[in-house]
Amino acid sequence: MKKLLDSEPTIHPGSQIVDSFIGEWTEIGPNTKIEESYFGDYSYTSGDAEIIYSTIGKFCSIASHVRINPVNHPMWRVTQHHLTYRLTQYQLAEEDDQDFFNWRREHHVQIGHDVWIGHGAIIMPGVTIGTGAVIGAGSVVTKDVPAYTIAVGVPAKPIKKRFPDEIAEKLMEIAWWNWDRKLIEERYKDLNNVEEFIKKYL
Structure with missing residues (x-):
């Protein structure tokens, strides 16, 4: 029997919430990580999702294995590796490269209300998805999707309106x-x- 939801967020013990707001009547499925994000009322993830630097509206349905805002690497540097910005991890400096992390934060993802994101979809940095939109399973969204529009494919393209x-x-x-x-x-x-x-x- 499924646990009844209530105004307190239901967060699976195997999931991780970091510096984020989780709204009322929400459900965070197993093995999900939400970091520096806003997660609106009644929205849910099925599990194995990763969300960072994003705003998720209310009543959003996020299927399993979805990735929202897979952050970019510094392609302009000699190496794209963590080494140049996760400096403390590699014992190279006492502080990480905060300018680089702030650059990542600028590429915020905005998802409207009542959006359905299908299994395994990827929403790339800086994308805005309008209210009522549908993102097909396995899609890679690289451009904004208008409200009440169904987008599918790699890269995702609008195919019809709801x-x-x-x-x-x-x-x-x-x-x-x-x-x-x-x-x-x-x-x-x-x-x-x-x-x-x-x-x-x-």
Whole structure:
């Protein structure tokens, strides 16, 4: 029987959270590492995921073996190896190369609300994925993906939209992902039919 979720994040004991915010009603699956990131309410990872320098919106569904922001190496240096920036690890200096790590942080990944990222997908540094988008399994996302767009492949390319633009715009206007817990409890049954949902709440 699965553990019931609640407002306290459910984090698998085999996972690691470092300098990150984890929202309410969230679930972090096994063998996941989240570092210097924001993880929005109701979002979850299935396991074996790695997320760094990223903002994850609410209600995101992240499948297993997903990598969000696999950080870059210094290709412009003589060597791309850790040696030139993880200086303390190699006992070369008393401080690491913070300028390099700050450069990595500048390539932040932004993921909107209600995004589904399929098994084994990779979201490259600096990418923005819009609310309601779908990233196909095994895709490598190197460019921004608009809201409510399905993108697949290596590199990932848009193949279709989840809804016509007018429906997507209305969903963005309603912004149901910002409802508080009380409203969700009252209205969750309305989340199944898009047309009826828009008529009722717009």
